[in-house]
Each structure stands twice: as C-alpha cells, then as structure tokens.
Amino acid sequence: MDVLKFVKEKNDYLIRTRRYVHQHPELSWKEYKTTDFIEQELQKLGLETQRFEGHTGVTATIHGKKAHTGSKTIMLRADIDALPIIEDTGLEFSSVCPGVMHACGHDIHTSNLLTVAEILNRTKDQWKGKVKLVFQPAEENGGGGREMIKAGLMDEIPDACFALHVEKGIPGKIVVGSRYLTAYSDSYKITVHGKAAHSSTPEEGVDAVYIAASIVTALHGIISRNISPMDRATLNVGMIHGGTAPNIIADEVTLGVMLRNLSKESREAMMKKIETISNGIAESMGGSCDLAFRAGYAAVYNDEKFSDFVAATFRKYEDIIHEDLGDGKPEDWLITGEHPLLGAEDFGFYSQKAPSCMIWVGVGGNSPKHSPGFCIDERYIKLCTRAMAMTALEYLTKE
Numbered sequence: 001m002d003v004l005k006f007v008k009e010k011n012d013y014l015i016r017t018r019r020y021v022h023q024h025p026e027l028s029w030k031e032y033k034t035t036d037f038i039e040q041e042l043q044k045l046g047l048e049t050q051r052f053e054g055h056t057g058v059t060a061t062i063h064g065k066k067a068h069t070g071s072k073t074i075m076l077r078a079d080i081d082a083l084p085i086i087e088d089t090g091l092e093f094s095s096v097c098p099g100v101m102h103a104c105g106h107d108i109h110t111s112n113l114l115t116v117a118e119i120l121n122r123t124k125d126q127w128k129g130k131v132k133l134v135f136q137p138a139e140e141n142g143g144g145g146r147e148m149i150k151a152g153l154m155d156e157i158p159d160a161c162f163a164l165h166v167e168k169g170i171p172g173k174i175v176v177g178s179r180y181l182t183a184y185s186d187s188y189k190i191t192v193h194g195k196a197a198h199s200s201t202p203e204e205g206v207d208a209v210y211i212a213a214s215i216v217t218a219l220h221g222i223i224s225r226n227i228s229p230m231d232r233a234t235l236n237v238g239m240i241h242g243g244t245a246p247n248i249i250a251d252e253v254t255l256g257v258m259l260r261n262l263s264k265e266s267r268e269a270m271m272k273k274i275e276t277i278s279n280g281i282a283e284s285m286g287g288s289c290d291l292a293f294r295a296g297y298a299a300v301y302n303d304e305k306f307s308d309f310v311a312a313t314f315r316k317y318e319d320i321i322h323e324d325l326g327d328g329k330p331e332d333w334l335i336t337g338e339h340p341l342l343g344a345e346d347f348g349f350y351s352q353k354a355p356s357c358m359i360w361v362g363v364g365g366n367s368p369k370h371s372p373g374f375c376i377d378e379r380y381i382k383l384c385t386r387a388m389a390m391t392a393l394e395y396l397t398k399e
Helices: 003-009 011-023 032-044 106-122 144-150 208-219 222-226 264-284 304-316 318-322 378-397
Strands: 049-051 058-063 073-079 130-136 160-167 174-177 184-193 233-242 252-261 288-297 334-337 356-362
Touching: 003 011, 003 106, 003 378, 011 032, 011 106, 011 378, 032 049, 032 058, 032 106, 032 130, 058 106, 073 106, 073 378, 106 130, 106 160, 106 378, 130 144, 160 378, 174 304, 184 208, 184 264, 208 233, 208 252, 208 264, 222 233, 222 264, 233 264, 252 264, 264 288, 304 318, 304 334, 304 356, 304 378, 318 378, 356 378
Parallel strands: 073 130, 073 160, 160 356, 174 334
Antiparallel strands: 049 058, 058 130, 174 356, 184 252, 184 288, 233 252
C-alpha cells in the first residue's frame, strides 16, 4: 500500500480543505455549515453518512473488502468546533466569522480525517475490517464526545479508538504517551449562606464572606495534605461573588472551584474533602452551604498495548512518515512513555469505553493554543495524515 503516494496526491486537497474550514469556524453545537461540508465530502467518496440526530456532527463507516474472519474495527475521531476568539494571525484565509476562530487546530483535525477517509476508501480492497469515522462537535464546550456516546456511538464497541491533536513547538515530533495523557476536569459551585446584618451590629448576623474566606483557605490545603504527592492534581478557587455594600454583613457568597486529577482515586478523595470541609466550616461558623458538582471531561487514558502498537508502527515507517517533510526528521522525533498533562480533552470518554490512543503531533508555530495568534506550519499537516493513515492500515492488515 503506497500511502505516501496517496498522501502526496491529496496534499493540495488537505491544505485547501484546512483553509476553507479555518476560514469558516463555528462554535460548539453550532457547527451547522461545517457538518454540511463534511457530509458532502464524505458522500463524494460514496460513503453513507449518519448525522448526530438533533445535533451537529456526522459519522461514516468504511468497510474493507478483504475477507477475513474475526476482522477488527478502528474508530478515528476528529473534533470540528472553534472558539470565541478574535483572530489575529494575518493569514489570507483568516476567519470570516466575527469573534470566532479555529485557535486549537480543529480545522486541521477535520481536514486531516477527511483526507485519511479518502486514502482508506481507495485502499479498502487491501485491508479487512471496518473504519468508523467520527467528526465530533463540541469538544471545546459541551462534551460532544460524551453526548455522542450517550446517543449510541459506541453501542458497538470498536476494537480500538485513535485520535490526534496538533501542538506548537518542534515540528515533526510525535508524542505517543502511555496510560494517563490528560486529566479529569470537574468543578463545584459552592453557595455559602449566612445572615445579613449591619456592620455596626455584626453579632446579629452570620458573615458569609468570612465563612467563604475560611473555606477557600482550607480547600487549598487539600492538595498538600490529602492527596498523595505521587499523584498529579490541582485545585483552584477561581471565582468569588458576594456582598452588596461595605457596611453590610453578606448573607450569601458563591465560590467557583475547579479540580483536575489524573486518577479516579485522587478525584474521589478530592471531591469528598471539598464537601466535608465546606459543610463543616459553614456549619461550625453558624451558616450553611450548598454544593453543586459539575462533572467535566474524563481523563484520556492511552491503552498501553495499543499505544505500544502505534509507536511501533511509527518506528517501522519512520522514513515514510518523514519523507519530504518540512525541514526533515527532527532528532528524537518519537517520544514515548508516560507524559501526562493536567489539561482536559473529551476523547477521554472514548478511552473509557475501548482501548484508545491519542497522540500529539508537532506542527510548529509560536503562539499557544486558544490565543488570537495561533498559527501552524502547513508543511507539517501531512504528518498528521501519514500518522493516522498508517496506524489504521497497519492495525487492519495485521493478523
């Protein structure tokens, strides 16, 4: 299978498609035109598409023609939504949608998976099994992956799930992490209730501000005293709202708390301590509090066996992967092992259901993701296509 030949043939399409999607970004759950465009491109390949009923997003399946018993299914996922950011890249194909920008590379993920779809479709007589293509909405805000899975996306569990995310920095480098790649990301809204009074008679009131301040101080001790130093976790109180005037004892204060944990164990321990501390302090000071927990994204867990397979595939085809690529193959181009981050990514919901692997692909650029100047080196987008296509083909041809 001459994947390199197909990638070269489709490079103009890859870049053209990326630029179109970049120029027409849409926010989470509003990717209407993006979904229409993706569906049209898939149907041009003769693929039957399935819309995410009642929402944006679309899927399709490619069936291999090489007969074999016990054939496998691999799911390939790309996120398609953009961010509420005013673009400041100066690109000729900058966003034409005011205040909306592809500042996290989802335009690249989308165009890449469309290109991979054509490569796999053209070679389907050479591999066995199925490829499920998932163009997922609302990764940035809304947990689109979770909602698609709830609606039945993975009722038929695939044998493996694969995704990638572009990263700035050294172009040409690939990170294939093992085990936890990203963190659980959750939040609490804590509402502290006191009793209002005039500041000249504080004994008649219960100061919600004082209670809230005590809770904040105590919560920040959870990481150092209740979570193992071998675990990776953060807790942040990022919002405090309360009070009406300097001379009034406040009767209500709300706190916004964000917690991030790599493991389920530290997550559960932190949740328990937040609730125990908040309720205990409020009650001991004559007030009360309500806690509203909002489950965020699940941690991405890279299955060790599948991740080792992905890394071995890249080593096997490293010359093909890096041929005619920008400035060539960088030193130490493949990074493996455990490299967890405390960021959030809703591919974690897929990894809870099936053996999964998400990789980071270096595509250059200087500005960080989620910034107005986020811009990458287009010469390296084809690295994404080679990496994803080779993973799928190797997986579906391996006995």
